[in-house]
Amino acid sequence: DGGITQSPKYLFRKEGQNVTLSCEQNLNHDAMYWYRQDPGQGLRLIYYSQIVNDFQKGDIAEGYSVSREKKESFPLTVTSAQKNPTAFYLCASSMAGRNTEAFFGQGTRLTVV
Amino acid sequence: AQKVTQAQTEISVVEKEDVTLDCVYETRDTTYYLFWYKQPPSGELVFLIRRNSFDEQNEISGRYSWNFQKSTSSFNFTITASQVVDSAVYFCALSEEGYSTLTFGKGTMLLVSP
Helix, strand or coil: CCCEEEECCEEEECCCCCEEEEEEECCCCCEEEEEEECCCCCEEEEEEEEECCEEEECCCCCCEEECCCECCECCEEECCCCCCCCEEEEEEEECCCCCCCCEECCCEEEEEC | CCEEECCCCEEEEECCCCEEECCEEECCCCCEEEEEEEECCCCCCEEEEEEECCCCCCEEECCEEEEEEHHHCEEEEEECCCCHHHCEEEEEEEEECCCCCCEECCCEEEEEEC
């Protein structure tokens, strides 16, 4: 089945630790995105990538890093510099530059303990 | 800068009632795209509809309908004869021409009780 896979579904991290969230897609989409969702808030863009080996900061990139070494994969690292990392993280993909709909993964819920 | 406002935080209805979810947007572009997504308790966002700024025709898909009015910068979503399975958070979103990133509203939680 074509789609986006995020793993793990739940993640617990101790303060001061970096953690990497996985996102893989087999839709052959060029563009991939990371959004953060907090209770009662909409989705806010962290990073996005329109093509392999290139990515841009979104509205709330501080404390996060990404890589795009393969078309299918766009991992997100939440670093210790992110002051409030507990949130629901959603990965998405779409065709680049055509304003088509984005397809979303099932999300990773990160909790800092 | 673009902005999407969903003023209704939460709506509760009884099954079979009709319900309208409001969405108001702001953008300086003349070409833009509007979307609605559904987020069930499982968490992933499910695409419902995409509309471009030049197409003001209302759309109906089964029990769902959308009313796009450029004059009031609104793109409202109506569910007719609501069902318990419609319970979810619904997001309205906007993207500008050539940019595939989405600006989301804060969402409206719809609770449909039996």
